[in-house]
Amino acid sequence: MQNQESRSYADNGRGRGVASRGPGENRGGRRGPASKSVSRSDSRLGSEAGVKSLVKVVPSNWPSSVRYLAIPVYAGISPRQRQLLQTQPADMPGASASTPPLPEIPPVLRFGPSPLVEIHAITDPAHPACGQYGLFTARHLPAGSFILPYFGVYHRGNVAVGRHGQGTNLHNKKESDYDLWLDRDADVAVDAERCGNEARFINDYRGTGKPRANAEFREVWDPRRGERGMAVFVLPATKRLLQKAVSGTGGIAKGEEILVSYGKGFWEMRQKEAREKETVGESTGKNEDRSGNQGNAINTAATATVRGVSANQSQRETADEPPASANTPAELLGTLSINDRLEVDSVTDRMGSLKVVAKFPKNLSFEQCPALT
Numbered sequence: 001m002q003n004q005e006s007r008s009y010a011d012n013g014r015g016r017g018v019a020s021r022g023p024g025e026n027r028g029g030r031r032g033p034a035s036k037s038v039s040r041s042d043s044r045l046g047s048e049a050g051v052k053s054l055v056k057v058v059p060s061n062w063p064s065s066v067r068y069l070a071i072p073v074y075a076g077i078s079p080r081q082r083q084l085l086q087t088q089p090a091d092m093p094g095a096s097a098s099t100p101p102l103p104e105i106p107p108v109l110r111f112g113p114s115p116l117v118e119i120h121a122i123t124d125p126a127h128p129a130c131g132q133y134g135l136f137t138a139r140h141l142p143a144g145s146f147i148l149p150y151f152g153v154y155h156r157g158n159v160a161v162g163r164h165g166q167g168t169n170l171h172n173k174k175e176s177d178y179d180l181w182l183d184r185d186a187d188v189a190v191d192a193e194r195c196g197n198e199a200r201f202i203n204d205y206r207g208t209g210k211p212r213a214n215a216e217f218r219e220v221w222d223p224r225r226g227e228r229g230m231a232v233f234v235l236p237a238t239k240r241l242l243q244k245a246v247s248g249t250g251g252i253a254k255g256e257e258i259l260v261s262y263g264k265g266f267w268e269m270r271q272k273e274a275r276e277k278e279t280v281g282e283s284t285g286k287n288e289d290r291s292g293n294q295g296n297a298i299n300t301a302a303t304a305t306v307r308g309v310s311a312n313q314s315q316r317e318t319a320d321e322p323p324a325s326a327n328t329p330a331e332l333l334g335t336l337s338i339n340d341r342l343e344v345d346s347v348t349d350r351m352g353s354l355k356v357v358a359k360f361p362k363n364l365s366f367e368q369c370p371a372l373t
Ligand SMILES: C[S@@+](CC[C@H](N)C(=O)[O-])C[C@H]1O[C@@H](n2cnc3c(N)ncnc32)[C@H](O)[C@@H]1O
Pocket: 022, 128, 129, 132, 133, 134, 177, 178, 200, 201, 202, 203, 204, 205, 206, 207, 208, 291, 292, 293, 296, 297, 303, 306, 307
């Protein structure tokens, strides 16, 4: 079972934060099996053809089990929801005259891997996400600056509730730690568990030794696609940091890990789930880990210890993982289609309180992304 907070690993300040329950050059480091280098001289970058070609390009260290997205994809979003996504809040019916426009993604931003960030495996045993990946800066990023968009599957925010009360995203049939609220009122969230961009690797600052987050998720307007979305920004400078910024030390230094706050609710829910799983494990004699980072983890012990989950990543469910080699948009959309007949008990409302509101529709399918059609 999820609650509103647990769906949020951050909040953008407009009540539309991170949901459920975390122009291109490649740098050094290990390369994922699916990696291809980014050609900065690719004249098609930014064009529709460029988007299509960049779907084939992944950043260094991108895990082969996760599909890289240069634009979002859509699952089960209604035409009305799409319309809402393509409307600035200030233009919404009933919006007050003082509603500010959303901050904009730089219109010249290229589609594909960002030169501002690098994905690295975390090998420091003191880091609570040791054995997983994290996102690091490739250069100094000024306070308040835009870092990158958060891409994933735009889906209905509703969650189904499984036998043990755990929440499950309807669109991918299991809970996700990469699912961010985009618009709670419109019931749209963006999940990067199975496919996404570099932003999906941003860890929470808790337990890392850093006193606070250095970045945040914010709702944005993407003028390239005429659509709302989520993005990551360097935290704006506080008065104290502003003074430092004058001497050039504000923002995030080159090589530092980008860290956000997932929100207290995210971690409270994780603890609750860990307790429940331990209870289930005790009663059945086995433990399971249903964490959302199964696809990426390169070492499981540290994760399990930190999160208090006495489980092993190797026991993760793999049956409904999509194949990892789709490259073209058609393949991408094809392999992500969900036409399965899902059997669920009930659906929670978007506040997450356990409440039967609807039976899950039997067929969900991905809509073609307008940028690709
Ligand atoms: C959005 S993902 C972040 C990327 C993830 N490290 C990966 O390699 O895919 C969220 C997951 O990362 C892990 N994580 C992030 N921040 C953490 C922290 N401060 N302590 C422990 N685990 C963390 C948790 O497993 C969480 O479910």
